[in-house]
Amino acid sequence: MAIKEIEQDLLRPPQPPGPMRWIRENLFSGFINSILTVLLFPAIIYLLYQISKWVLFGANWQAVSQFPMLFAVGQYPRDQIWRVGFIFSGLMFMLGISWGRWGGLLKSIALAAGSFLLLIAVLPVQHPQLDMTMRIYLGSTILLILVGYLIGNNTRLKNAIIIAGWFVIPIIGIVLLAGFEASERIPPVQTTLWGGLLVTFLLAAGGIILSFPLGVALAFGRRSDLPVVSGFSTVFIEVIRGVPLVTILFMFSIILALFLPVESRIDRLVRALMAVTVFSAAYSAENVRGGLQSVPLGQIEAAKALGMGKLHTTVFIVLPQALRAVLPAIVGQFISLFKDTTLVVIIGINDFLGIGRSIINSDPEFVQMRTEVYIFMAVVYWIFSYLMSLASRRIESAMGIESNL
Amino acid sequence: MSDKPIIHCTGVHKWFGDFHALRGIDLDVYEGEVIVIFGPSGSGKSTFIRTINRLEEHQQGEIIVDGIELSHDVRNIELIRMETGMVFQQFNLFPHLSVMQNITLAPIWVRNLPKEEAEEKAIELLELVGIPEQAHKFPGNLSGGQQQRVAIARALAMEPKIMLFDEPTSALDPEMIKEVLDAMIDLAKSGMTMIVVTHEMGFAREVADRMYFFDEGVIVETGTPDEIYKNPQEDRTKLFLSQILQH
Numbered sequence: 001m002a003i004k005e006i007e008q009d010l011l012r013p014p015q016p017p018g019p020m021r022w023i024r025e026n027l028f029s030g031f032i033n034s035i036l037t038v039l040l041f042p043a044i045i046y047l048l049y050q051i052s053k054w055v056l057f058g059a060n061w062q063a064v065s066q067f068p069m070l071f072a073v074g075q076y077p078r079d080q081i082w083r084v085g086f087i088f089s090g091l092m093f094m095l096g097i098s099w100g101r102w103g104g105l106l107k108s109i110a111l112a113a114g115s116f117l118l119l120i121a122v123l124p125v126q127h128p129q130l131d132m133t134m135r136i137y138l139g140s141t142i143l144l145i146l147v148g149y150l151i152g153n154n155t156r157l158k159n160a161i162i163i164a165g166w167f168v169i170p171i172i173g174i175v176l177l178a179g180f181e182a183s184e185r186i187p188p189v190q191t192t193l194w195g196g197l198l199v200t201f202l203l204a205a206g207g208i209i210l211s212f213p214l215g216v217a218l219a220f221g222r223r224s225d226l227p228v229v230s231g232f233s234t235v236f237i238e239v240i241r242g243v244p245l246v247t248i249l250f251m252f253s254i255i256l257a258l259f260l261p262v263e264s265r266i267d268r269l270v271r272a273l274m275a276v277t278v279f280s281a282a283y284s285a286e287n288v289r290g291g292l293q294s295v296p297l298g299q300i301e302a303a304k305a306l307g308m309g310k311l312h313t314t315v316f317i318v319l320p321q322a323l324r325a326v327l328p329a330i331v332g333q334f335i336s337l338f339k340d341t342t343l344v345v346i347i348g349i350n351d352f353l354g355i356g357r358s359i360i361n362s363d364p365e366f367v368q369m370r371t372e373v374y375i376f377m378a379v380v381y382w383i384f385s386y387l388m389s390l391a392s393r394r395i396e397s398a399m400g401i402e403s404n405l
Numbered sequence: 406m407s408d409k410p411i412i413h414c415t416g417v418h419k420w421f422g423d424f425h426a427l428r429g430i431d432l433d434v435y436e437g438e439v440i441v442i443f444g445p446s447g448s449g450k451s452t453f454i455r456t457i458n459r460l461e462e463h464q465q466g467e468i469i470v471d472g473i474e475l476s477h478d479v480r481n482i483e484l485i486r487m488e489t490g491m492v493f494q495q496f497n498l499f500p501h502l503s504v505m506q507n508i509t510l511a512p513i514w515v516r517n518l519p520k521e522e523a524e525e526k527a528i529e530l531l532e533l534v535g536i537p538e539q540a541h542k543f544p545g546n547l548s549g550g551q552q553q554r555v556a557i558a559r560a561l562a563m564e565p566k567i568m569l570f571d572e573p574t575s576a577l578d579p580e581m582i583k584e585v586l587d588a589m590i591d592l593a594k595s596g597m598t599m600i601v602v603t604h605e606m607g608f609a610r611e612v613a614d615r616m617y618f619f620d621e622g623v624i625v626e627t628g629t630p631d632e633i634y635k636n637p638q639e640d641r642t643k644l645f646l647s648q649i650l651q652h
Binding site: 296298299301302303304305306307308309312316317320321324399 | 458459460483484486487489490491493495497498499500501502510511514515559560563
């Protein structure tokens, strides 16, 4: 009988500890641990109390709350702001569709974005920039997310079309933002007026999308058998990696302009984008190269033995395994690219950080509130960086489950 | 058996740096034959079968596979690789692709087979090697023996005329060796031309037409399994056989 009971016990894995046991094992497991707990616990409570007191009552958020549009789009003409709204809604619609199709992290993001919009739409405050039109716009954008969800969930829309949408809508958006020379309804808007989160996202997303293929190409270039190709790639990578981003930004914004004739001048924002792209590409290239080296020779031999040519072997066998091996490093690179875009302030582009600084400097009263402004900006940067890191972890674990490697 | 060999090797030499790995190998294989190559490690047996599909490049001598001479011509090399399937000691399945994708990738992209056709064929082959239910798993979720049987199915999916096996059971746990050997025996009995590097003497005795004993880059002795086991001529063969048959 006794033996049988033990066997019954062993049939199940041990139960996770209850809350009391957890506290005992983790917080009061020894003399020193108990003292530390007793000392630190009030300290942490006190700190949290002080922080929340400051955030809610001590801090003056006027410098932030007064200029939501400035933080969002910079000096973009207010009578043309519908173009930004159009793109934003388009992207939210795509987010809704992707949520309906793939769920997972996209569901969390879509729900978070929707709740955030809803919160602003019904915020019971008087604000000149939160008028009825704005509230209706926000409300209809929430509806668009939901409509997107239904479409993504219930229709047989091809995955490729959804992915294509994610590329097509931003491209249409950028064209729309820039406007058309001959048009009266949609006149051109100089990029000097673009700013805020809009520019930060443009630079970060553009930099990521352009630098990644360039980085992969450079990584293969460096391993190439052709001395010209590998030499060029190596020099490119080593030069870019050996120079601070600030220098590259200056090089593209000033020196490039000196060499090119005035009429063929490339737009300032595009030059900044080129600078962050080549910078990020050099680092991505080294990450990818590390991944390429991690693919076992046996994999390539197996592909060869099946009669697969170099191109097929690279596309189907080597690259997927290489990228999977270095995905965390690549996402880390993207996160630092996102934060590095703040450096464009020094070549006179008003990205999110630049807007914050110019608000602080615009009024002696606001100088007093610089702590609040910087904390607000830090939180915004953290939210998006953390989202990227979350996405990376989800992708990693999804791939891990599939292959169990 | 036709009178023209499907694989014809004369005077094959191969150096790794200064190390002379193959020292003049002459070996002909006729259609439908099963050849077993055995010998101590470092004897050049693996190197030799890897020269047949150009995973290793021979520096001297002549290798003709199915009427195509192995030269530096890349097109010839890819043609020969389409005619010869290979099974590796370490399986070398593609870990990021499902079993089904592992098998259908090359037929779809190299042989330009329609996807549905390739998948139908893959299921047939998986039935042949006895694991049709594993089609949608990933290699990491299979046992070693199952992985190796998938590798055999993957090679067969290209409809090769010749199958090369490079120590296919050496990396397997003992209880899994049999399932792989059974699949190989079935294949041999179906008339496939096979060159197998192995020390599985039971397998050799059952299906091999001829055996070759390699040592130090040369063929020391050749004969039918009966001749090799019962009456080896060379001292080195006797010594080696006594070592591997002790257990």
